[in-house]
Amino acid sequence: MAILYQHKIREQLHLIEKKEKRPFISWTEEWNNVDPVYFFSLGPICSFRERFFWADRTNETVYVGLGCTYVIETEEKEDRFHTVETKWKQWIGQTAFYSNKTETVPILFGGFSFDPYKPRTEKWRAFPHAKMVVPAVLLTSKGGKATLTVTVRSGQSAETMEKIEMLFHLLHEERAPLHSLPSLMKYEEIQTEQWLNAVKQTIAKIRVGKFDKVVLAREARLSFADWVEASAVLGQLREQQPFSYLFAFEQEGQCFIGASPEQLVKKEGDACYSTCLAGSIRRGKTVQEDEQFGEWLLRDGKNLHEHRFVVQMIKEAMEAVCERVDMPPSPQLLKLPNIQHLYTPVVGEHCRVSSILSLVEKMHPTPALGGTPREAAVKEIRKVEPLDRGWYAAPIGWMDTKGNGEFAVAIRSGLLQGQDVSIFAGCGIVGDSDPISEYEETKVKFTPMLSALGVGQDE
Template identity: 30%
Template sequence: MTWLRRGEGVITWGVAAECRTSGEARFSDASTWWRNVVRVAAVADEVEVPGSGLICLGSFAFADEPGDSVLVIPRVVVGRRGDRFWVTTIGSAAVETPRLETQDAPEPPVNLVFADGALSGAEWEGVVWEAVLHLNAGELDKVVLARDLIATADAPIDVRWPLRRLGSEYEMCWTFHVDGLFGATPELLVRREKGLVTSRVLAGTIRRTGDDEHDLTLAATLARSSKDLEEHEYAVRSVAEALEPYCTSMNVPETPFVLHLPNVMHLATDVAGVAHDSGASVLELAAALHPSAAVGGTPTKLAVEMIAEIEGMDRGRYAGPVGWMNAHGDGEFGIALRSAEIDGARVRLFAGCGIVAGSDPEAELAEAQAKFVPVRDSLAGA
């Protein structure tokens, strides 16, 4: 498993223990299991930095049903924070420190072929148009619709190949791999570290051209776009309202900034708060935040119901929380965006767009195509 950003984080292998859960209680079941593990664990942690000691990594389904979720305690962890490196071993008895040896470099996928997933592009445009009709009728303010692509190779794909490329080309994102779900998400759902709670909200997107001067003009256009600002405001408001019960104070910036990524630019806002002394764990905070307006819509309950009704596919763990947590309840969970599920020689890629009353189906399809680019390019040959 993997959780990396700008060369820092953890890479793990092996499974010491795991909790698989599903349904509406998936977060609470996983939290209870983790608390029980922590209560009986004997931990020797001389490093004492975020990510050292006893940790677990998890990935959770977007919807209550269907969908499976998992929380995994790895057997071995290699971590880095700044100029400090460490190795953690986890087991039911005394275990020897493993030998760390350089492995052969991963090979690229062989004869990769892409095809539409649940819906073709034209069919998905029809779904977007159906959503716009509901939005224009005033039934809700925003809904996030996703689509998928299927990539198939001639032989099983080594997940290290796309992970290495994502980690180097999208170093400002959080590169992850948990139980077959991998990607590079630009959106940090929540971080809890020593009493400080932070969340990065992304909503409102424009595709980059590769021309720096033109991209600056596009960034300015994005920052003034009433459609994108409206979509972003919904997302920020939903995060702030979800975190408020768990914080003694909060800072919510009035205006977003433009986050520049290699393929797209987003409107972004960093929400911060001070956690209550008896505060919830980072997983419990992630459960309170999910699904935010950024991946569901506004009002969230109605939007999620519409997604289940018209989207036409099972999201699985796409757009659900993914990340790690330590024995103190600190950690980081991102939203599983710019992601894919790998199963042998088959990879299922996901991308989604926020739909509001002024959305154009053709433009939304182009935005979804842009959001496929990171994972799609990571699977390509050298």
């Protein structure tokens, strides 16, 4: 099967290259189903130096990208979303699209930094303020049906084909097990004292009316005995966090990865969707305790307050561009394996914007990651938070050639850098926050990444 495909793709690309005058060729074909995490794991073995992974909360849409045929990246601050949009349109205009018996279109995948005005540290050097890529090979799985898209620069298909041939060869062989996780050498929470002080100061400032809400995040660092391979972590996240977005974006051997429950925005034609997620409590140890915690969260003034700011902002942002916006009048509970949240889904109809990036720009950062008022809160985070957030808490996702797409908020995430890993977690500070409870909340939010790394919470 794989051998057949290989010849077919090579032949097709060759024919197209001969007659096509455009700089890029993108060719899509129906394909046999393959485990996406396994597909992702084969990238480096086939000399693809970049890779990404995306699965939405229901696993309905899964994308795996290997290699990089076209990169859009910018260090611009104000204009970054606009620049990506313009370059994407230019690329679409330069590309010849071919497909065989499928409606699937190629996508652009990537993300943004949380705050382009925060000075970048060495840790995030491979992650500019905006970076989105068109992969050389894209595996798309939609509703259980798979397609493969090969995108090449015209005249350069031979180089990509060599790697693809290797990929097909490996897929044809008996499946090798995923990498195992190395053992933990060191676990360290970073600048906890400074973070707690920042929380205390922020609470005081909120109490005198300087802000309504500010989200403050912190970092923990882990060192392992060996290289931490992204596919091993991804495999664990997939098992342990079944109702979250799974994402990974690997560049220069560094991989930003996570399992986020939080949708920033999705656009499908003229409908758009978002979720308000803020307000948290851990899961109970028994069914009864778990229900008690949930009931408490639904009634707790401080958490409802935290949540309300997010609802207000998302509602306003959607109302500005949609004819109709629907949402339930009060939050529901979203129960995840380690934590429960207050949750309000939002649906916008007859959306007037043509590209998801305009919605991303409007909505980032929501008060679940930044605060209220937005500008003042982000400035305060920049000043007092002892952390370079990089891509943590920022938009990550995809868009297609029609301007549709979906972005999650990259929380419950970490950065894999060889044997070292940084993980991040934040929480919404309001006037009646208690620093120790907020500290505990961030600990619970570290759990998904720690478990995926094979680390127990008390290590």
